[in-house]
Amino acid sequence: MPDISALRCRECARTFELVDLHVCDFCLGPLEVVYDYERVASRMGRASVAGGPRSLWRYRDLLPVDAEAAVDLGAGCTPLVRAERLGAQLGLRELWIKNDTVNPTGSFKDRVVSVALTKARQLGYKVAACASTGNLASAVAAHAAWAGMDSVVLVPRDLERAKIQMASVYGGRVIAVDGTYDDVNRLCAELAGEFATWAFVNVNLRAYYAEGSKTLAFEICEQLDWEVPDHVVVPIASGSQLTKVKKGFDEFGLVGLVTGAGRVRVSGAQALGCSPVATAHAAGSDEIVPVRPHTVAKSLAIGNPADGYYALQAIAETGGGCAAVTDDAILEAIRLLARTEGIFAETAGGVTIASLLQLVEDGTIAPHERVVAIVTGHGLKTVEALSDRLEVAPAIPPTLDAFCELVEGLDEATPLAVGGRS
């Protein structure tokens, strides 16, 4: 709600109204939305949330925009799935998967874009834009189409084909840039200064955009019947999502919707080929040294994470850990999640699940904890990453004999008749 929130510089603490400003105009520090929590608490309760729309806009009291004219394709309210098979395999008492693959464009980015473009429209912007590792591009293009805005999305040229094709379908302009995501990011930071009428959602609307990720934490609490989990595993690209998930739990505690919010441990998940936050965490350093990414998890390939420092702080404050997993582990984890829980995740989800395994193995996650792993994007977006690992479907003539012959030849280790869920 705009009347009870403001922008505050995370570095020098100067405050601003909810204006069109993307960094502190004194020290260039990032801006954070702060709320008057007493007033939020007076108007937000479990019943008012439960009676709200079936999208992230049910949490409008803790979002910094006017929800009456929301750009809402229905992002949010995704399933929180009890993962019994995977949990049993890992020796965890209670494991849940936050399945954010089922958002309108197949990733959690729909949450942040819904908030950012709602604000962009209110500020009078006509063109929606972004720097993207793939998922954001489709989310921006789709929401812009819905809102009747033009869109321009910039992506690194080596992105997965499916992501570029998907982003192109919504009618906006997709521009492939020679370089890494960090190069695209830097270009957009410069463009945002020059093209003043363009809303680069993750640049000049970033303060508003990032708030959308809090709704992951809000939903998890509501879906756990207004309780908090003990431990949550969140992938790290820029570090914004992890930081905001922690903020979400804290805010639900501050407005009295849950108790024990301060006990939620937050752990990070990175690919070994792009792990600047995990590296700093392992070294006990608070300095993030940028890297040149080289990983199959392209959606997380940010070598110079703008919110890496804050993610590191959130992990340290809550007693979480930060894993770094190999490409091989990522691709195996995608199959593990699909085979145990029927959820097909993109490579970023593979990073989350492989990190979950690593954090259980190294003792960071205890067996008795109630754990939530956030799976942020759909597997169809990165299906090419698995092409070497999937069996080619056998082709047979359409006859009973041919089928029986094939089935007889099947290895006993992969019987056709498998047990149902117990």
Next chain:
Amino acid sequence: MSTTIRIPSLLRTLCGGSSTVAVEADTVGNALFELECRHPGFGERLFDGDGRLRRHVNVFVDDEDIRHLHGLATTLAADTTISIIPAIAGG
């Protein structure tokens, strides 16, 4: 050795609205010092109390982040461009 410093839009009020400032300097640190001398105000915005570049301020020499080079001690060839870009985007 002329170096062009590209100024982020939010800080252009400090240098009369210009998008670039030309300086003569042999290192990145000296170029930014020269910028502060000519247009006071940049220093306190770009550096913290200990004289270190603020962590959310990215500085590039041509296309390279100075953290991949030698930081403020990075030497400047002739006709290079320094860009100052706040670390705000991402993911």
